[in-house]
Amino acid sequence: MIRITDAVAWVGKIDWELRKFHGDEYSTHRGSSYNAFLVRDKKSVLIDTVWKPFAAEFIANLEKNIDLRSIDAIVANHAEIDHSGALPLLLERIPQVPVYCTANGIKSLKGHFHTDWNFQVVKTGDTLNLGNRELVFIEAPMLHWPDSMMTYLTQDHILFSNDAFGQHYASELLFNDLVNQDELYTEALKYYANILTPFSSLVVKKIEEVLSLGLPVEWICPSHGIIWRKNPLQIVEKYLEWAKEYRENKITIVYDTMWEGTRKVAEALAKGIIQESPQTEVKLFNLSKTDKNDVIAEVFRSKAILAGSPTINRGMLTSLAAFFEEVRGLGFKGKKASAFGCYGWSGESVKMLAENLERSGFKVVGEGLKTLWEPDGEALKEAQQYGVEFAQQS
Numbered sequence: 168m169i170r171i172t173d174a175v176a177w178v179g180k181i182d183w184e185l186r187k188f189h190g191d192e193y194s195t196h197r198g199s200s201y202n203a204f205l206v207r208d209k210k211s212v213l214i215d216t217v218w219k220p221f222a223a224e225f226i227a228n229l230e231k232n233i234d235l236r237s238i239d240a241i242v243a244n245h246a247e248i249d250h251s252g253a254l255p256l257l258l259e260r261i262p263q264v265p266v267y268c269t270a271n272g273i274k275s276l277k278g279h280f281h282t283d284w285n286f287q288v289v290k291t292g293d294t295l296n297l298g299n300r301e302l303v304f305i306e307a308p309m310l311h312w313p314d315s316m317m318t319y320l321t322q323d324h325i326l327f328s329n330d331a332f333g334q335h336y337a338s339e340l341l342f343n344d345l346v347n348q349d350e351l352y353t354e355a356l357k358y359y360a361n362i363l364t365p366f367s368s369l370v371v372k373k374i375e376e377v378l379s380l381g382l383p384v385e386w387i388c389p390s391h392g393i394i395w396r397k398n399p400l401q402i403v404e405k406y407l408e409w410a411k412e413y414r415e416n417k418i419t420i421v422y423d424t425m426w427e428g429t430r431k432v433a434e435a436l437a438k439g440i441i442q443e444s445p446q447t448e449v450k451l452f453n454l455s456k457t458d459k460n461d462v463i464a465e466v467f468r469s470k471a472i473l474a475g476s477p478t479i480n481r482g483m484l485t486s487l488a489a490f491f492e493e494v495r496g497l498g499f500k501g502k503k504a505s506a507f508g509c510y511g512w513s514g515e516s517v518k519m520l521a522e523n524l525e526r527s528g529f530k531v532v533g534e535g536l537k538t539l540w541e542p543d544g545e546a547l548k549e550a551q552q553y554g555v556e557f558a559q560q561s
């Protein structure tokens with residue numbers, strides 16, 4: 168337990184070992200945490216729980232702080248099992264305790280656990296009186312699931328934002344002013360880029376809605392990572408920036424290569440970009456050798472990308488195909504792109520890459536650069552020139 172205010176304590180679990188999240192979809196190099204909170208007023212309320220593997224440990228720790236029978240209510244801000252995973256074990260012990268969640272939360276919790284608990288549906292603006300304080304519920308559909316909501320605690324001025332404003336970042340320090348700022352913002356941006364990008368327009372609307380309620384916010388307590396207590400609205404301002412077609416003066420080149428030809432073309436393209444625009448940061452990533460979620464964060468920060476693959480079996484290498492399956496779902500906006508790749512016979516990869524880029528929301532510029540066989544001096548010069556032109560159009 169870590170005290171946040173006189174009435175509120177963190178009772179979650181820091182998961183230092185976690186290296187993959189959502190199955191194997193999301194890399195978590197710095198671990199994560201499942202933040203749960205105990206609010207004690209005349210009534211005691213538990214906000215969220217932890218992932219199922221830690222359920223027994225969570226309940227044992229919780230019992231050191233409160234007699235479970237004294238818990239008057241549970242708030243399930245979000246039904247995904249990294250936050251609801253301890254509910255079955257907990258509600259075996261205290262089956263009558265009401266569970267406050269959205270209507271979609273009930274569907275999702277029933278879908279996961281096939282149990283009919285004492286659900287209490289709440290909507291935006293509904294409140295729960297705790298004695299001296301109130302909880303105010305704010306639905307937040309698609310941030311990032313249809314059932315998501317946030318809960319605000321009056322008097323202490325805490326926004327329990329669930330996944331929004333979180334990071335997969337394990338730290339015993341728990342508060343934003345105590346941790347390494349580069350690490351914190353690297354993880355916060357990676358989290359936004361990989362999880363919240365598809366919902367950017369809703370992020371802006373929801374933030375504007377919450378701000379319009381005029382509720383003072385002294386703390387933002389997300390369900391992963393550190394708690395924002397020093398200038399907590401800094402992360403809200405960042406989200407507003409990230410949600411509006413965010414881009415820096417940066418071009419990312421993603422590629423894969425069979426016999427080094429496409430790699431050499433990638434490097435020549437980079438040379439051309441730097442020749443034309445020395446201030447632009449250019450980074451190259453071989454997708455078969457690089458963590459895809461880290462690359463997605465780089466793409467998120469970029470104003471443009473180049474995607475390259477040699478042709479194999481009339482298509483592209485699987486690392487590119489898999490990458491675009493994920494990027495398509497994220498739906499980046501406001502970024503330029505072009506395709507390149509070596510070929511020896513049929514040479515379909517460049518056209519297919521361009522189609523993938525377009526389908527993924529990029530504005531494709533140029534015809535694409537097809538390089539026959541191993542690039543020689545002439546071909547590399549042509550690639551460098553393509554890089555120059557791409558920089559001019561980006």
Ligand code: FEO
Pocket residue numbers: 245247248249250311312330390391
């Ligand atoms: Fe952290 Fe959507 O669960």
